[in-house]
Amino acid sequence: MEPIDxxxxxxxxxxxxxxxxxxxxxxxxxxxxxALMPTGAGKSVCYQVPAMLWPGLTLVVSPLIALMKDQxxxxxxxxxxxxxxxSTQSVSEQRFVSQEVCKGKVKLLYVAPERLFxxxxxxxxxxxxxxxxxxxxxxxxxxxxxxxxxRPEYLKLGELRKxxxxxxxxxxxxxxxxxxxxxxxxxxxxxxxRWFISSFDRPNIxxxxxxxxDAFSRLMQFLSQYPNDxxxxxxxxxxxxxxxxxxxxxxxxxxxxxxxxxxKAIRDTNQEKFIRDEIKIMVATIAxxxxxxxxxxxxxxxxxxxxNIESYYQETGRAGRDGLxxxxxxFYSYGDxxxxxxxxxxxxxxxxxxxxxxxxxxxVRFCQSQKCRRRFLLExxxxxxxxxxxxxxxxxxxxxxxxxxxxxQMMLSAVARMGQSFGLGQVILxxxxxxxxxxxxxxQSLSVYGIGKDKSEQFWKKLGGQLVQEGxxxxxxxxxxxxxxxxxxxxxxxxxxxILLSMAEDFVQPQAETGHDKE
Ligand code: ADP
Ligand code: ZN
Numbered sequence: 392m393e394p395i396d397x398x399x400x401x402x403x404x405x406x407x408x409x410x411x412x413x414x415x416x417x418x419x420x421x422x423x424x425x426a427l428m429p430t431g432a433g434k435s436v437c438y439q440v441p442a443m444l445w446p447g448l449t450l451v452v453s454p455l456i457a458l459m460k461d462q463x464x465x466x467x468x469x470x471x472x473x474x475x476x477x478s479t480q481s482v483s484e485q486r487f488v489s490q491e492v493c494k495g496k497v498k499l500l501y502v503a504p505e506r507l508f509x510x511x512x513x514x515x516x517x518x519x520x521x522x523x524x525x526x527x528x529x530x531x532x533x534x535x536x537x538x539x540x541x542r543p544e545y546l547k548l549g550e551l552r553k554x555x556x557x558x559x560x561x562x563x564x565x566x567x568x569x570x571x572x573x574x575x576x577x578x579x580x581x582x583x584x585r586w587f588i589s590s591f592d593r594p595n596i597x598x599x600x601x602x603x604x605d606a607f608s609r610l611m612q613f614l615s616q617y618p619n620d621x622x623x624x625x626x627x628x629x630x631x632x633x634x635x636x637x638x639x640x641x642x643x644x645x646x647x648x649x650x651x652x653x654x655k656a657i658r659d660t661n662q663e664k665f666i667r668d669e670i671k672i673m674v675a676t677i678a679x680x681x682x683x684x685x686x687x688x689x690x691x692x693x694x695x696x697x698x699n700i701e702s703y704y705q706e707t708g709r710a711g712r713d714g715l716x717x718x719x720x721x722f723y724s725y726g727d728x729x730x731x732x733x734x735x736x737x738x739x740x741x742x743x744x745x746x747x748x749x750x751x752x753x754x755v756r757f758c759q760s761q762k763c764r765r766r767f768l769l770e771x772x773x774x775x776x777x778x779x780x781x782x783x784x785x786x787x788x789x790x791x792x793x794x795x796x797x798x799x800q801m802m803l804s805a806v807a808r809m810g811q812s813f814g815l816g817q818v819i820l821x822x823x824x825x826x827x828x829x830x831x832x833x834x835q836s837l838s839v840y841g842i843g844k845d846k847s848e849q850f851w852k853k854l855g856g857q858l859v860q861e862g863x864x865x866x867x868x869x870x871x872x873x874x875x876x877x878x879x880x881x882x883x884x885x886x887x888x889x890i891l892l893s894m895a896e897d898f899v900q901p902q903a904e905t906g907h908d909k910e
Pocket of ligand 2: 766
């Protein structure tokens with residue numbers, strides 16, 4: 392059997408996506424690999440398919456104990472012999488699984504890292520007696536102290552590598568900056584690993600960032616666009632999770648809270664309801680979401696600035712896994728960066744504090760930046776993204792450029808014919824053929840008088856603003872700013888060149904900073 396046959400027969404998919412096939416072939420060829428793939432790209436297939444082709448056992452190390460059962464049930468339903476070992480099982484259950492593994496009846500064994508070396512029967516001893524073909528280390532960024540999700544038990548995986556020198560290791564993660572990448576390679580003692588870095592672009596996600604003023608009413612305005620859709624709202628504190636969920640309920644939304652302070656049973660029920668579409672909105676702290684496989688999440692809202700770009704990207708990445716248009720909206724305030732800075736400072740490792748502060752600074756820069764959001768994000772992850780995306784708030788403001796040549800010519804001519812000595816208001820009155828007393832007979836007799844009747848005053852104001860912003864007009868003079876044509880405008884008029892402008896409506900546009908938040 393070939394990898395593609397496994398994919399077709401067991402999963403029912405027609406083709407591999409992205410780097411999947413290359414990763415599988417390289418691993419099957421006996422080489423260590425590191426796969427960086429965004430959430431939803433299909434990391435599991437990368438180790439599940441080789442597991443089916445190898446004679447021995449594939450061990451999957453994952454920190455997500457809560458998800459193991461579902462993953463294993465899913466595999467068993469597809470006819471793939473899989474099992475898991477973790478602290479949620481009874482001793483006899485664990486013994487049964489161990490026996491099955493020894494008999495070679497299990498192809499994929501999921502374990503939590505602490506189970507490998509700890510406990511009464513450390514798993515390493517068992518592994519020595521079986522044919523271990525591959526070790527897949529999921530969420531591999533957990534090995535790095537520099538990541539946002541460090542798990543000390545992951546460091547022990549290096550020992551595993553040394554104990555099984557001829558086993559192929561495959562490390563997988565959806566988030567890793569440069570230092571984390573280096574850590575994955577070094578701390579896991581991977582042997583000349585091949586790197587597979589997929590594009591992290593999520594083209595179907597629209598990014599928006601706004602200063603947090605009138606947060607709740609703007610949240611309501613945002614949600615009104617999604618009356619029947621699923622979404623996640625992330626809040627910084629448990630308290631604000633509770634409050635936001637309650638207020639949304641009062642306003643008729645199907646929302647439930649999720650945070651680590653809730654009873655496990657309640658947390659699980661709420662999560663389950665969300666996944667099954669029984670409720671629409673999950674209001675949560677960042678405790679929610681890791682490993683959640685829900686494809687139809689249409690929006691992810693952050694009511695506060697996340698700690699770093701990695702977290703932000705991972706959390707927003709939970710939107711639109713089905714590839715359909717989705718939105719990520721982030722509200723921030725300057726207060727957020729101070730609060731987060733204080734949280735970081737609680738650590739007594741100065742190097743760590745410095746590192747996390749640098750990450751926080753980048754997060755702040757992202758929020759304040761006037762650069763295309765997608766470009767900022769992808770460049771942060773080391774990817775080249777040569778053009779602006781046209782699908783983020785910054786791009787919308789710059790505009791999906793529309794051909795405004797005719798109207799721009801009308802306005803530029805009007806400014807010129809009026810002797811470049813009037814402001815925008817007067818120019819618009821002339822263009823719209825106003826009978827206002829402000830218009831004198833001379834202006835009424837101009838060829839441009841009334842040629843712009845069919846467009847609203849709003850339209851002309853926007854157009855005028857754009858002509859100024861794009862450098863076709865200057866506004867000079869204090870008190871009564873007067874419009875004048877720039878050399879660029881004269882040239883465009885003379886050569887009859889196209890003029891592209893942004894006329895898109897602004898949405899949740901950041902207001903002027905007020906200094907403090909209303910919450
Ligand atoms: P990740 O772990 O990278 O977030 P998953 O492994 O959970 O992603 O896969 C995300 C979804 O994509 C799953 O529903 C999976 O079955 C599906 N998937 C993976 N590979 C393919 C493929 N080649 N074709 C179609 N769907 C795929
Ligand atoms: Zn953009």
